Amino acid sequence: MVGPILEVVDVHFAYPDGTQALAGMSLTIERGSKVVFLGPNGAGKTTLFLQLNGILRPSQGVVRFDGNDLRYDRRSLMELRKNVGIVFQDPDSQIFSASVLQDISFGPFNLGMSEEEVRGRVQGALAAVGIESIADRPTHFLSLGQKKRVAIAGVLAMEPQVIIFDEPTSSLDPKTAKQLLILLDDISRDGKTVVISTHDVDIAYSWADRVYVLESGRVADAGTPQEIFLDEAMLERVDLTQPWIVDVWRELRDNGYLPPNALLPRTKSALLALIRSRLCHSFRITDLVSERAAINERG
Amino acid sequence: MIHIDQYAYANRLRAVHPGEKLAFAAITAGICLASPSLIGQLAILMTMAAATVAIVGIPWRFYLKLMLVPAAFLLAGIVTVAVSFSSQPDPGLHGIDLWGFAVGIRDRDFVVASSLVARSLGTVSCLYFLSLSTPMVEIIGVLKRCRVPAVLVELMTIIYRFIFVLMETTRQIHTAQVSRLGYHSLSASYRDLGQLTSCLFHRSMLKSQMLFVTLSSRCYSGEIRVLEPRRRLSLRRGLLIGGIDAVLLAVALATRGWQRW
Numbered sequence: 005m006v007g008p009i010l011e012v013v014d015v016h017f018a019y020p021d022g023t024q025a026l027a028g029m030s031l032t033i034e035r036g037s038k039v040v041f042l043g044p045n046g047a048g049k050t051t052l053f054l055q056l057n058g059i060l061r062p063s064q065g066v067v068r069f070d071g072n073d074l075r076y077d078r079r080s081l082m083e084l085r086k087n088v089g090i091v092f093q094d095p096d097s098q099i100f101s102a103s104v105l106q107d108i109s110f111g112p113f114n115l116g117m118s119e120e121e122v123r124g125r126v127q128g129a130l131a132a133v134g135i136e137s138i139a140d141r142p143t144h145f146l147s148l149g150q151k152k153r154v155a156i157a158g159v160l161a162m163e164p165q166v167i168i169f170d171e172p173t174s175s176l177d178p179k180t181a182k183q184l185l186i187l188l189d190d191i192s193r194d195g196k197t198v199v200i201s202t203h204d205v206d207i208a209y210s211w212a213d214r215v216y217v218l219e220s221g222r223v224a225d226a227g228t229p230q231e232i233f234l235d236e237a238m239l240e241r242v243d244l245t246q247p248w249i250v251d252v253w254r255e256l257r258d259n260g261y262l263p264p265n266a267l268l269p270r271t272k273s274a275l276l277a278l279i280r281s282r283l284c285h286s287f288r289i290t291d292l293v294s295e296r297a298a299i300n301e302r303g
Numbered sequence: 304m305i306h307i308d309q310y311a312y313a314n315r316l317r318a319v320h321p322g323e324k325l326a327f328a329a330i331t332a333g334i335c336l337a338s339p340s341l342i343g344q345l346a347i348l349m350t351m352a353a354a355t356v357a358i359v360g361i362p363w364r365f366y367l368k369l370m371l372v373p374a375a376f377l378l379a380g381i382v383t384v385a386v387s388f389s390s391q392p393d394p395g396l397h398g399i400d401l402w403g404f405a406v407g408i409r410d411r412d413f414v415v416a417s418s419l420v421a422r423s424l425g426t427v428s429c430l431y432f433l434s435l436s437t438p439m440v441e442i443i444g445v446l447k448r449c450r451v452p453a454v455l456v457e458l459m460t461i462i463y464r465f466i467f468v469l470m471e472t473t474r475q476i477h478t479a480q481v482s483r484l485g486y487h488s489l490s491a492s493y494r495d496l497g498q499l500t501s502c503l504f505h506r507s508m509l510k511s512q513m514l515f516v517t518l519s520s521r522c523y524s525g526e527i528r529v530l531e532p533r534r535r536l537s538l539r540r541g542l543l544i545g546g547i548d549a550v551l552l553a554v555a556l557a558t559r560g561w562q563r564w
């Protein structure tokens with residue numbers, strides 16, 4: 005099943021205090037894809053996500069889910085939120101209960117399930133995010149990484165088709181962040197559409213199928229990670245740096261260590277493999293040094 | 304507060320049905336409040352303290368410290384009840400003479416004051432037994448099953464959770480202030496405390512708005528339903544509770560007349 009699952013068409017939105025947070029934003033999210041939103045603080049990422057979930061309503065333009073314009077009556081909103089879940093940036097504002105189990109069970113109960121079904125969903129979600137062992141602990145004694153997992157489980161338990169993560173890796177240590185990305189991959193492999201926002205260009209580059217760059221409530225650029233991160237002028241304009249993989253690759257290519265038509269690798273291991281393969285075919289620095297010594301000796 | 308909560312989640316009675324613990328604490332507290340006898344109240348205090356330390360498994364040092372908290376308030380309270388002044392020499396007043404005033408304690412007041420202390424500490428010991436052995440979430444669950452209105456139950460759930468969020472926020476703001484030389488003098492302390500309070504209020508408002516948004520995004524529709532842990536009621540423990548409370552009640556009634564000197 006391919007085709008767009010969410011569409012945003014020329015959406016405008018201003019907060020009650022007059023801040024124009026979205027100013028004519030248009031984009032499409034493909035079913036089953038992994039989408040990353042980049043953009044400076046205040047670009048409108050969080051506001052966009054709240055639109056996708058029907059929490060906020062565009063003052064102009066439309067949001068579509070599954071090809072249908074969003075309607076904002078209670079029943080339609082319930083149906084939408086059942087299918088589009090958001091994991092918010094701050095788990096403390098999402099976890100409302102002191103009990104892990106209770107918090108995760110909240111969403112499934114709202115879907116009208118029986119207690120038995122809810123227990124099943126909760127167990128499944130706990131297992132999916134790997135926190136069975138802390139299910140019995142109070143939420144206020146959990147670490148930030150654990151709280152994020154609880155928040156994710158709370159949304160996963162509802163089994164939405166699209167899961168949106170607002171800055172999932174912010175303020176996590178590198179190891180926890182890495183585990184979280186693996187978890188996101190698992191969720192994506194289950195056939196879900198996964199949307200995240202981040203300020204980390206390396207994550208965006210290596211993880212995404214498609215990248216959107218937002219700026220001042222508009223889409224500044226969109227494309228595959230390779231397309232986005234080779235557009236230096238655009239990156240400069242929105243104050244984004246290049247992922248280190250692109251940096252290194254470009255440096256090697258521009259200095260002739262890689263052929264001009266070398267493909268841009270996506271991951272660290274792919275880049276290292278590329279470098280290793282080139283080293284086999286070309287000279288080695290040690291050869292160069294000994295050649296030089298020989299020349300010097302001859303005078 | 305934090306420690307009480309930690310014990311509530313990790314104690315030897317954790318797996319016991321919360322209803323049993325709540326019933327035990329509530330009935331015993333009732334007996335203590337209604338008990339006409341000092342001996343009865345002391346017996347309750349001793350029983351509950353023993354149960355909390357020996358059965359729930361709370362270290363006795365920590366328990367004593369907890370008991371000192373209400374004791375400090377009590378001390379301030381009973382002084383006004385127990386101590387009397389008199390401008391004439393009064394044979395009923397056991398005490399000292401201070402510049403022509405007799406300051407001391409009357410027999411009757413002593414009885415009232417000691418019964419006040421015993422009654423308060425006895426009831427507090429029941430409360431401590433409950434709060435050290437049972438997580439708040441489970442207590443709330445029992446209240447819910449007892450048909451306490453849903454609004455109250457939901458409020459309790461959320462308030463309890465956000466006490467901790469509020470404490471954490473307070474700590475963060477306080478650290479931010481202190482790291483920039485806040486509270487360095489008395490007048491600065493007043494000002495900084497004021498700022499802390501207003502900042503806290505503001506953030507709480509934002510948090511509550513945010514909570515509504517996050518709940519809504521999970522299909523909140525005005526009612527919070529959650530899973531309750533599955534715990535078995537035990538007949539044996541029920542009988543034990545009944546037995547202990549019957550004995551305590553009997554003690555209270557049997558010793559009714561003893562304290563009239």
Ligand SMILES: Nc1ncnc2c1ncn2[C@@H]1O[C@H](COP(=O)(O)OP(=O)(O)OP(=O)(O)O)[C@@H](O)[C@H]1O
Pocket residue numbers: 019020021023024025043044045046047048049050051052
């Ligand atoms: N509740 C609100 N009331 C008024 N203005 C708001 C509110 N929330 C956000 N804004 C404003 O809307 C604009 C877009 O904010 P938004 O939170 O969507 O940005 P963002 O891309 O998520 O930024 P960040 O990276 O900092 O999370 C900003 O100018 C912000 O100040």
Ligand SMILES: [Mg+2]
Pocket residue numbers: 049050051170
């Ligand atoms: Mg944001």
